[in-house]
Amino acid sequence: NIYFELNGEPRVVTVKDFSVETEEEAHEKADPDNSKHVGAPMPGKIFKVLASVGEQVSAGETLLTTEAMKMETNVKAKVDGVVAEIRFAEGDHVDQGDLLVVLE
Structure with missing residues (x-):
């Protein structure tokens, strides 16, 4: 972190080292405006x-059903449809908003 003042206000800049590789991969997020997308309500x-x-x-x-901190949450369809895709399997970890199911 780099700390400095600009116009009398303290500022912090974080410099990230992009030369380090990570094992994490980003998952597609559910479109909140698309009723056929079913997203994860919370990380778990x-x-x-x-x-x-x-x-x-x-x-x-x-x-x-998702589980977070020993609490189970039912993830429900918002509309009638046919399940076109299920993006995760039992035991997979998800982040809030990850696209779990696509309906058609």
């Missing part, structure tokens, strides 16, 4: 996948 782990690709689902139906 996929506990149970209840839907399968090609399955007809109804609005409000639980597609999968």
Whole structure:
């Protein structure tokens, strides 16, 4: 971190070393304006996948369950549709907003 003052205000600049490789990869985020995208409500782990690709689902139906800090959260379809893609498997870690399921 580099600390300095600009116009009498203290500032901090963080310099990152991009020469270090990381094992992490970014996951596609769900589009909040697309009702066919189902995103992760919070960071956690996929506990149970209840839907399968090609399955007809109804609005409000639980597609999968996530677990965070020993608390389970049901992730539900916002609209009726057919499951086109399931992007994560049981045991996978997800971040808030990650695209979990795509409906068609």
